[in-house]
Amino acid sequence: MLIKKGAEANLYLKEWHGRKVILKHRIPKKYRLKIIDEQIRQYRTLHEPQLMHKAKQAGVPTPTIFMVDTANTTIIMEYIEGKQVKLILNELTKKERISLCKKIGRLIGKLHRNGIIHGDLTTSNMILTPTGKIFFLDFGLGEFSKELEAMGVDLHLMKRALQSTHFKFADECFKAVLNGYMETFGQETEKVLEKIREIERRGRYIAERKEKP
Amino acid sequence: MEYCLGIESTADDFSVGIASFEGEILANIIDAFISETGGIHPREAAQHHSQVAGKVLAEAFKKAKIKPKEIKVVAFSQGPGLGPCLRTGATVARALASYLGVPLVGVNHCVAHIEIGKLITGAKDPVTLYVSGGNTIVSAFDAGRYRVFGETLDIAVGNCLDVFARTAGLRQREGMPFGAIIEKLAEKGSRFVPLPYSVKGMDLSFSGLLTAAIELLKREEYSLEDIAFSLQETVFAMLTEVTERALAHTEKKEVLLTGGVAANKRLQEMLRRIAEEHNARFCVVPKQYALDNGAMIAWTGVLAYKHGQTVPIERSFVKLRWRLDEVDVPWVKE
Structure with a gap:
């Protein structure tokens, strides 16, 4: 079917x-x-x-x-039984939403720590199971890399996906993702964050470029 | 009848368009600053704009067969774009608005591309692929704004093609821009040379691909035709893939192709295919409204004016990096 x-x-x-x-x-x-x-x-x-x-x-x-x-x-x-995070994120209470995003962040941190770049981090590629586990799907655009550039782009894409599909909560969600990320990725998180800022400034018409680095 | 006059000057074109409040385009005069070797020097382009402004304005009024005092609103492209060019257009718009004693509207260039595309093709709620020398954006409307689903992470696709052509020593001229020259060369190419295919989520990257294509030129192993063919096939496949993903994601029923690169027949063919597969209508914006033009600013000026989006002259600063998804478009219904 x-x-x-x-x-x-x-x-x-x-x-x-x-x-x-x-x-x-x-x-x-x-x-x-x-x-x-x-x-x-x-x-x-x-x-x-x-x-x-x-x-x-x-x-x-x-x-x-x-x-x-x-x-x-x-x-x-x-086959994973559960719900697409995309479909439930906007319906959750603020507390639940932050906690879910933090969990997602922790998982992304684990991937990056192990040199795995997902390549298409969106909430439609994540499934929340009835037991509360989050499954990641669709690694088709992924790669193995330990470069800051690849990790930065990966997280930047997560941010962009939140902005286009969950624009009302994008800021709080991405903040929670980064908080979770920091827990598992550890001390070098700051370097990845700096890379994200650099990637955003590189874009042609990017609001972030208005701020001086 | 009520009319809006729109001034476009974000990059190498200076253009004046006149639209009626009912959506009739009465004039759309474009004067392009053409550099044979390509590239745009912002100051030189701005000088060009200030030199031709008076002439283009006069021509627009003549074409529209209306008098300046019949203009009810003046709109100008407030960004994004090149500073000196934007400021020249803004200066003309401010002077005209204050002389006529009418309100001024600052229009976002990318919003204007989508709005004129919808007006001309009749598309209602499309996934738009906007591809030009300065922009590469996949966008669709959701909750009050045109959201950006995919965009370039570095250079625009038109920029990639232009720099390649320049590096290959080609020369452009009026009516035959670099994009058209590459399209002609590519038609004669047949041997495919693999180039980096760089799709990241729904975003794209062209800079590595450009470097690789330039390296191929230097190696002199393949003909220019074959490299142009491979370059086109690769970048257009990338653009089509992300557009298809946005289409699958949003489940919209129209695909709108606009911007300077929209003139390319091969790109049109690829997009038509994915539109058909998703039972969506495919719309290509005709050249005079797909290139940077004043008509799109005039028409978007009408829409914005009707929703009270006017700007006092003293606050009408240009916005060099004004993103498409920062603009509220209250005239688009859910």
Whole structure:
């Protein structure tokens, strides 16, 4: 059963050897050259499971991978019962919202500490389970990197996602994310924060540039 | 009839447009400052603007067949853009508003691109891809503002193409800007050379890609046609991917393509495909309204004026880095 038609992949909910699984199929995109299309889909199909596996080892919940088929650009993974953070964040009380964002921040800190860059940190890529665990999904744009630049961009994207989808609470949410991040990432957080400021000043028409560094 | 006169001067074009309060465009005169070798020197462009301002204004009135005293509002692009250029346009607008004794409206350049696009194509609530020499933005309306879903983290896509063309030693001229020259070259290319594909979330980065393309030029291993082809295919695939993601995310039913780079047929083709896949209508803004133009400032001036967004002359400073998502657009309904 097709449960989501995303921009780059179709997600199917299936029965697989007696388990409920998600089959993620990266579909061909005819708008781009075949050679670019195949490279992108195969690269992401191969790297996503590797990143998810490492993330799990680092203590960040991700669905367990059951099968990877690069030729057909398909991944079979565990189905996670829960709600997309995007759908619930605006409905929470302020206290709950801050606590959830702090938790998210702690998880991002763990990823970065272990050299894992998610690449697409948005609230639609996070699932809150009934037991209160947060699962991270969609590592397709991720990479392994210990560079401040990559970590800074990763967090900057989180901030931008909050601004476009949860604009009413963006500031308090991002602050809470950073507080959580600091707990797990540790002392070097200040360096990452400085990098975020630098990235924002680099943009062409960026309000942040109005302030002197 | 009531009219708004709009002045656009954010970068290399000086333009005056006249719009009626009902949305009829009566004039849209554009005078471009063209440097053969490319690039814009802000001071030289500003000098150009002040030299042609009187002539362009007179032409606009002549085209519109109205008298200056029939103007009810004067609008100007208040930002974002190059300081000296913005200030020249603002000075003309202030002088005109005070001479005519009418209110002044400061318009955000990016909002104006979206508004004129909607007016001309009939789009109601689109995901907009605005691509030019100075901007690369994927935007859609939500809760009172045009939200920025994706944008460049460094240089604009038009800037990337221009610098590549300049480095390759090409020359642009009136009616044949760098973008069009690259498009022609790319049509003759066939061998694809991989270049860094840099999509970060819904944001994009072009600077590394530009460096890599310039390195390829220096190696003289591939023809200019093949590199132009590869460059275009890569940057347009990136733009289309983020636009598709915004479309899937917002579930809007229209895609609007505007800005100078919108003239590229290959980019249009790619976006048309994703629009079709998501059952969305695809709208391309025609060139005279996709390039920087005064008509878009005049029309947005009408919308803003009707919602009381006027600015006293003494507070009409230009805003060099005024973001699209900082502007309230009360005229757009939920």
